[in-house]
Amino acid sequence: MSQLINSILILLVLTGFMLLSSSRLAACIRAIAIQGVLLGILAIAVQGRQLSMAGVLLPLSSAMVKGFVLPWMLLRAMREADTVREVEPLISYNLSIIAGTAALGLSLWLGHRLQLSSQLASSLLVPAAFFTSLVGMIVIASRRKALTQVLGYLALENGVYAFGAAVALRLPILVELGILLDVFVGVFVMGIAIFHISREFNHIDADKLQALTDRL
């Protein structure tokens, strides 16, 4: 079982690097989708033998939403905003990968430093969760488009979800559903906002949004 968990976590880290290094928006959205599905499997795998109905259905629904519904919405937003398909980062892809490596080192160090009260299914869980969140922050900070900021936000959320799967085996159902709904609505609203921004200004370049002040 720990083999499976470790493999999922390594794949999670690799999708993080995929998100940092791909130049195509569609590939980045796909990376986030893969992360969503991986996290669903992870949440089931960490429960080991004490599986319950809710313990399977919740991760499955979360995987459905994050792996299929959200990517579909984002792809649609991308198509309708008629945006350039390139990511156009502020820093080069090589620098992004190097930043990712630094983030990985930091997360591994933090993972070893943290004293957790509960027993974890794998020593990699905490570093992988930290890393996914850090990748989300890097993406938010270093990418130009509104759409990639949504992707960064989703990666951040995925990291938090992975951490939750690591330490709290049983979150109340209501809380989990609430988080899922939040994310869903969040991305829904952002999708609409992106569409409107691009219709109004002919681009979704977040750099130029500073002109949107009251002083005008």
Added chain:
Amino acid sequence: MLSGSILPLILAVMLAPLMQAVITRTKSVMAGRVGQPLLQPYWDLLKLLRKGAVYSNTTTWIFQMGPAVGLASVILAMALVPFGGLSAPFAFSGDFVLIAYLMGLGRFFTVLAALDTGSSFEGMGASREVTFSALAEPALFLGLAALARQTGLLSLSPVLAAISTVTWMHAAPILSLTLAGLIIVFLAENARIPVDDPTTHLELTMIHEVMVLDHSGPDFAMIQYGAALKMWLFAAIIIGVAAPWHLGNRLIDLGAALGAMLVLGIAAGIIESSMARLRLLRVPQLLLVAIVLSALALAL
């Protein structure tokens, strides 16, 4: 320190050009052509050896030494690489550092020879070669270090002997990460697609071929043969990790390893036929990914 068997070295010396022929044949079949005979690389080498060499007046002794040093260093490195369950002729603690730097020495002299011609075209190729190999080297080192850490041994022959199907059972993620990194290094170091196209000769995009444009006759034969051996060397390391069957029977183990080499050759051919060359600017990114994969394997 003589240990193991001389057989891996003999097999490499005999069969290395055949592996290139397998890749070429796979590419031909994928493209719907019949392809050249499997022994063609040997005939090419013989033909080149019978010819005379032409030396430009601007070149010095370095230019003539380049191919010889390149071939010699790769043969020396080959003497440290095990194959198919057989230990290499020589094995000592830390020998993979020597392997990496013997290849570095060979590359250094190839680059010097290219610069010695005074051709700006070859200088460009030399510059690209050193840029990319500077990135491929950490990936190779980290990958080998990950293997060493996994097995707790510091010499290539015992390390590859220690990796078995049991190791794969309990460390599959680490080994597959290392393997992915090593395969990228394999493609980059041997100037294959997606890093470099070994069949181009007249484009400004090539890397390895452009450095050896001025070599002719026996010198060029040495370079071609050295390239074949280098490919065999990387392939042997990859096979040692990917196909670690140690059944005890030497003949079967050796046959399995040769079969795995054939599969790797066909796989490389399929990769080459199904992918385009990467833009030069994207190559460092691919190599960085290889470094990250190997570093991840080491850190876990």
